[in-house]
Amino acid sequence: MLERDYELGELPRLRDLLAEPQGAVHATFAFSTSASGRAGAEVTVRAVPLLVCQRCMQGFGFALQSGSEVEFATGESAESADAERELFGVVDGLVSLRELAEEELLLALPRAFMCDTPLTCGRAPSYASGEQSRDAGEMRQPFSALQDLLKKT
Numbered sequence: 001m002l003e004r005d006y007e008l009g010e011l012p013r014l015r016d017l018l019a020e021p022q023g024a025v026h027a028t029f030a031f032s033t034s035a036s037g038r039a040g041a042e043v044t045v046r047a048v049p050l051l052v053c054q055r056c057m058q059g060f061g062f063a064l065q066s067g068s069e070v071e072f073a074t075g076e077s078a079e080s081a082d083a084e085r086e087l088f089g090v091v092d093g094l095v096s097l098r099e100l101a102e103e104e105l106l107l108a109l110p111r112a113f114m115c116d117t118p119l120t121c122g123r124a125p126s127y128a129s130g131e132q133s134r135d136a137g138e139m140r141q142p143f144s145a146l147q148d149l150l151k152k153t
């Protein structure tokens with residue numbers, strides 16, 4: 001079994017979801033051959049990425065641990081229609097362990113991630129105050145925005 005650690009900030013597809021690029025993922029790879037003779041691996045990942053809460057837009061640590069079995073697929077995906085496990089593309093017979101770990105991480109993330117602070121969550125920074133606004137376009141009608149806020153309370 002192989003063990004690897006990767007910086008989260010070095011995983012290009014995950015990076016866009018991170019509030020801060022700090023932290024690392026610990027991954028293990030146990031290679032095996034399926035009953036039908038195909039090469040595959042059992043991949044596990046453990047990480048605490050700092051994600052942006054999709055309700056309040058604050059960064060928060062999301063502890064995740066996940067594992068799954070993948071099967072390596074070479075070019076002809078038609079051949080693999082009867083695959084028993086999740087397929088992972090292989091280029092020139094080489095498997096990128098880093099991409100394997102990243103894939104597993106992305107699969108483990110919930111579709112919409114939210115922080116665990118009910119007191120503040122859901123209160124995204126308001127543009128009505130003006131000072132936090134970076135986009136002037138949002139500020140064209142500050143008073144109507146304020147009115148909307150007042151209606152809600």
Ligand SMILES: [Zn+2]
Nearest residue numbers: 053056115121
């Ligand atoms: Zn939140």
